[in-house]
Amino acid sequence: MIEIKKSKCADTRTCDYDKVSKETLLANSKQHIEDVSRGFSFFIDKMWDASFLHDYTKIKNIDEFYTDFKTGFASRDWCVMHQQKERHHFKNADYVQDDVNLIDIIEMIIDGVMAGLARSGEYKKEDIPDSLLRKAFDNTIELLLKEVQVKEE
Numbered sequence: 744m745i746e747i748k749k750s751k752c753a754d755t756r757t758c759d760y761d762k763v764s765k766e767t768l769l770a771n772s773k774q775h776i777e778d779v780s781r782g783f784s785f786f787i788d789k790m791w792d793a794s795f796l797h798d799y800t801k802i803k804n805i806d807e808f809y810t811d812f813k814t815g816f817a818s819r820d821w822c823v824m825h826q827q828k829e830r831h832h833f834k835n836a837d838y839v840q841d842d843v844n845l846i847d848i849i850e851m852i853i854d855g856v857m858a859g860l861a862r863s864g865e866y867k868k869e870d871i872p873d874s875l876l877r878k879a880f881d882n883t884i885e886l887l888l889k890e891v892q893v894k895e896e
Contacts, residue, residue: 745785745891747778785890786846793830793850800825833871843875844883 751757752771800821801808807821816822826832830840831850840847848871859866 745778745781746894747781747891748774748894750774750778782887782891785887789846789886790849793846797831797850797854798825798829800828833875834869839875842882842886843879844886845879846883848876848879 750771752763752767804821804824807824811818811821826835826838830843830847831854832838833843833851851869851871855869856866
């Protein structure tokens with residue numbers, strides 16, 4: 744849980760700016776910067792977790808992966824399972840997680856660039872529907888909102 748304190752004095756939309764001292768404005772601004780830093784830390788931790796879990800089904804299910812691989816993916820049992828379980832696959836709308844978020848989108852981008860450059864020497868751009876980006880955007884906001892608790896002073 745990310746705990747932040749109420750801070751109404753660093754924005755003219757939420758306070759009577761004629762009654763706020765420079766010292767109070769500075770303190771509230773520093774507090775806001777620290778709060779934003781805590782939000783970044785939350786997402787950095789989530790991205791760190793995603794980096795360690797990336798393509799875990801290739802390791803955990805290596806026998807099934809190898810079986811599909813040896814058929815040139817004509818056999819697709821592992822491939823289907825991989826797309827269902829790995830959050831960063833969006834080619835098939837059936838495999839998109841209901842709670843898809845921007846961390847999943849970033850993972851897909853990193854995966855595509857790293858795989859493309861390492862395997863063929865070039866990145867093949869993948870299209871993502873605007874509706875998927877909107878859903879990921881909204882879900883990312885919800886993810887953070889659930890994590891933040893505002894404490895009264």
